[in-house]
Amino acid sequence: MSLVVVGSMAFDAIETPFGKSDKIIGGAATYIAYSASNFTKPIKQISVVGGDFPQAELDALASRGVQLEGVQIKKDEKSFFWSGRYHMDMNTRDTLETQLNVLENFTPVVPESYQDCEFLMLGNLVPAVQRSVIQQMKKRPKLVVMDTMNFWMEIALDDLKDVLTMVDVLMVNDSEARELSHEYSLVKAANKILTMGPKYLIIKKGEHGALLFHENHVFFAPALPLEDVFDPTGAGDTFAGGFIGHLAKTKDISFDNMKTAIIMGSAMASFCVEKFGTQRLTEITKREIDERLEEFVELVNFDIDLV
């Protein structure tokens, strides 16, 4: 059994009201792998980088159980680069620059050794690339989870809708859920999206937590109230990594276990935002994760006697 993760591995340059980073390591699949590696091994990565991507970073991932056979290295090209600036509320940001580079003509190839995939995490990427990975799997994975973003709704909606019919769980943020469904109410948006393919829908609301919808059930996980959100970059991917990592570890894809997985994802995301980029994720210990999970239990625990 294994977890396969698809997504970008890239460079970011980030400005927040609290500071400015150099060109640092980023990319959806990088965050997902760092986060998930706290729960399960191996993680079989599918991505593409340029010759400029540091070997030391690949080694660091490998040392955490991330297999890189599916990561193409295009020596003469440059890695994907994104730079952006966050506003004070940290929920909105401006993209300053996007260089697609190696992502422009990315054709993923699923290695034979990845064919035992039980859990497939499709990080945010061109929908056609996500579909290609699903189609290369000889046996359908037990669970396919897909992240995406508004950008693809605007330029590749037909492909995106096609991929939706192939996945079990969709993860989007609140504005993306509204855009995809043309509904303002998140409950109505969820009901509509659940007719488009996925059986489970996670709506991420940043500092306002996350909702999980399935049939007529809904579960809400808060975000941990933090003194400072230093850099929200990658928080959604880190959430995804904790979610799929917990499911892959426990091999239980019930609704109840997905609730727990969402709390795991929320806990991981609460670390991610404490420092620039992936830095905090490279440092956390099992003990710190457990302490944070206890904070989540404290945060929402209440007693009601229904008489």
Added chain:
Amino acid sequence: MSLVVVGSMAFDAIETPFGKSDKIIGGAATYIAYSASNFTKPIKQISVVGGDFPQAELDALASRGVQLEGVQIKKDEKSFFWSGRYHMDMNTRDTLETQLNVLENFTPVVPESYQDCEFLMLGNLVPAVQRSVIQQMKKRPKLVVMDTMNFWMEIALDDLKDVLTMVDVLMVNDSEARELSHEYSLVKAANKILTMGPKYLIIKKGEHGALLFHENHVFFAPALPLEDVFDPTGAGDTFAGGFIGHLAKTKDISFDNMKTAIIMGSAMASFCVEKFGTQRLTEITKREIDERLEEFVELVNFDIDLV
């Protein structure tokens, strides 16, 4: 023992993306009383209305256990009137018109029969009026809860800060907490406000739920995800009514019981927004409240094995 409620009883005219109301019954103390009356009786009301306030409305409140000896009726004057228009997100609104009328020179008088007050709910009102009620109490109530709004921070900040030193629990929304503390982070805002007098702080975030801060503890209650928010007017007051109503009923002012009280408040608020004004609050049954409480338990309940 008793619960005393101070606040406006008024008329509102409301426009939302879904419709427009006539001039209907509103006012903080009206919503609080309707909501709290589901938990405790009597409720001893302190307010002021004009000769235009319908006797039928006063009778309806009285029939629910709301005592009106402290409600001044100024026959030759008009009741407070507010009209406003909500935007699509229902979290922002424009005030179209405010007529202070009887509120302009309101001097509250606490009747002798209210002196057994154990729970005092200061609905949003001029801070000096809130203070006057506290000062007229011969014996300090067991718990004083205060609601306020940004308007008073702008025109009566010194009075507001003075009242803060006299209360146990402050309720504000997120933007008010930021304005009062000059901190953007709600955790930092809470830490600062808890040095200004109140031992407990509730930050209401509308559809994003509510936070309760006390010393170094924090509790989060979600809002119930709703298909439609028809009219949010009075939701905060209804929340306050459920909160203080539960505390007055149980006479337990521990942090743990305040958590439960916040869930009660959130459940009541989820009814309030389903119809214009107080209408939905006049209809709900004990059974409906219990069903909604079960939905809250479902919504946030999860299992984590910390190993």
